[in-house]
Amino acid sequence: MQRKSNLWRLGLAAGIALTLALPLPAAAQKVVNVWHTEPNPKTKAAIDEIIKAFEKENPGVKVMQEAVAWGDLDKKMQAALASGAFPEIAHGQTYVERSLSAKGFLRPLNDVIESIGENDLFEVVRKLDYNPKDKKYYGLAHAVGVDLIVYRKDFMRDAKLDPEKPPATFKEWLEQLKKLTVDTNGDGKPDRYGLSLAGPGFFINEDLYMWVGSNGGRLFDEKGKPVFTEKPVLEVLEFWKQLNDCCLAPDWLSRQYLDTFADLATGKAAQILGWGRGNGYFEQYAPDVVAKGNIGVYAMKPLGPSAKPGQSFVTQLDCEPWMVFKNSKNPEEAAKFLKFFHRSDNYLKYIQTVPVHFFPINKSLRENAAYKATPEFQKWKFWVDAQHEVIAKHDPRPLLITQWSDLELPYIAEIAGSTILVDMVTDVTKNGKTPMEAATKAQQRAEQLITQLGYKKW
Template sequence: MQHDHSSRGVPVRAGQETTRRTFLRNTLQTGMGLGVTLTIVNGRVQAQETKKKLGSKPITLNVWHTEPNPKSQKAFDQIASDFNKEYPNITVKQQGMGWGEHEGQLLASLAAGSPPDISHAIQYVTPSLAAKGLLEPVDDVIHAIGKDDIFPHIRDVGAWQGDHWYGITHGWGAEILLYRRDWAEKKGLQEPRTWADYYDWLKAMNEPPGHYGLALTGTPGFFVNEDVYMFTGENGGGIWKEGGRPNLSNDHVYGALEHYKKLTEFMSPGWLGHKYVDNLAAIASGKVACTPTWGRTVGYIEKYSPDIADPEHFKPMDFKPVGPMNPGPAETHMFTQNDGEQWVVYKQGKNKEAAIEFLKFFFRNENYVKWCDSVPIHILPIKKSLFNSDEYLNHPERQKWKFWLETQRKLLENKRVMPLIMNREPDSRIPWLMEVANSGILPDMVFDVIDKGKTPQEATQKAEARINKLIDQVKPTIKKG
């Protein structure tokens, strides 16, 4: 753990004169360089100035986030309590809720002119809200953390809008294909690297009614958005043109839709009604052989299959397989999703300065590690210093599932991950991503092909027309970008 040394004095023996030379010598003896000392002094001054600005008037910060699980709520309460000790006049109240509920409530609060002081925003939400002038820059938080201490791909994609950072990721994770390693090894199966190999692999692993080869989430449409943009990326394409118009009528997307349809052969007939948590339980309890998922699945494995909750039975694939139009192999050209809602501060908020100070406090390593430890393989730190620390890496769950952790970091550092409905980094500045994601147009396109018998060409043409119409409706609300 990195400790705050600001309250530590320089040790002086009784009767010893504290000269400048003595001060420097003792400072060096305690492992603190002069530069660090000056930084601490400056930090004290800045903290004192901030406290003066915030005054003594009681302030309540309302914070909404998308981690409703009890462990995360407990960690947040501890961080909020410690913040209150430093700023006694500021009380931080949290409200954790699921993604679907969160976004609906957030948009309603913005429409009413009464948003929370701080909230999570899915990465595609941040560009849309920033373009409408609704967000306060969080540059001060970025610089307080240390710009270079944040993984650049996490720091910038979605948050940097050309002039400021408008969001900062609370924690990230990469979607992987989790499979029953023991079942695959019994059948002598190697991890697939292409879609064609993947179909053969799933066919061999598919043993209904005992278990199915694959589970995808059918509802809500949010998760269908995820799969169709990822399949397009796996096939070497993207769903947006330069400038932000839809790019759906092409062979990359046609192939992604055919791939989606092919995968249904290895899934339960009722999959369209399956929710995300249903699939976590299904892979954990042995009802499916493989599912795209996240690190929080570890908790489900330990709940449903405690006797085999280990990497010998459950393993993330090294890479996701790639489609026939991808120009390179899976090892260098695979594509997957980066999950990482961003903390944002609202211009309409009454306590913007206090909100910024709380976020600075939240990301101090001694506080931030509590948050990351609440879901150890899923809420991964944005800070390299914390990710590399022994305190973080020596957590028992991270030691046990070390490969899962390392796989995600490699995918991030090799830029094989992108946020939801963004296939290229420039996509992260498209100002209507939120509206398209919430419109249901992309799920309708998928269901037209896999459930209603339309061709990919028919489905994409219809979807493009609907998205273009939606963009024309949104454009008058854009104030910047």
């Protein structure tokens, strides 16, 4: 009996100890989980600062940020959606936002847009996130940026090319790249290539749709049917084959995105396709090149042979929208946080952590004196100005969107995640297939995939 009684006491004591050790229940605070794709320590610190200020103004609300690598976000999101454990706020691709809003997962953000001022947003930002069907915004780009040709001016001069004259057509570009592909050590093989491209599927998708768009083409017709066998696509594949044969390193398919920056910094390539945040890479690894002003950026891209008269080139707009999940625990607090985040003083702190890449979404901030005084602009103003010109005049578009109506297609994510377009490119560049053979196969696969997903409308 004594032993039994001791056990009871022990159990009671353990229970009390456990209860005391537990933290206060989470329900005492409203938690806003924020998943974003900016793991840069400076950016995270700026977000932390904004969070602290927000929590001070809103006692009882706790904001938790989680920086997720781009490659992991989609998978993390899928797991969250499948399990119903939604974050309050997350970044995503624009086509993911469209797809999720169509299924009713997202809370409209019209009130957040109003708090910033709808007319203050750049036109392209409004176009991105506005759903004309129900006249609501379901996303809001956290910042924007554009993909541009980044090049070495010194190599251009060495090749007797004018560093300030961008190639206007694919043909001119090829000629330029051929001259920039050189054997610098005299061993009979090139050791500096005209262009370095990133080889992972994501980047091949990027280059393909940009070049198809710049060639007056599209990837889907009005009914959403894939049209990979159309002339502009075939011409781009042919162009890629020529690039591969003359001006890309033999192992370009294995090049990661940052490898291409290393190639430019170390002189293994004369041109790359890159984003503004790469400026830090050059400052770190090629300070002498930067100091001599030998890094250049073109505010335009070449057009293909089938480009329509007067059309602009297509380049990618980096524009991940914030999304607020309707079925998360605290969507209203999430929207409140976004309003706070986009208040000029807070937003400026955020933008200035990666100033050459994060282009503000609103015009007034662009004119803000404090923004203009950003120290990095002394060296890199040309890159920021180039982006401004493209954003304001050239209608850049999100990933895989050659025409704005493609945003309504519910299967862009699946096409992007499949290997269909990538295989089409490698079939032509590396496997000896003709553009028509590769495109026909890709078209069949894409139609099959869309049919299997139940989205076929043609």
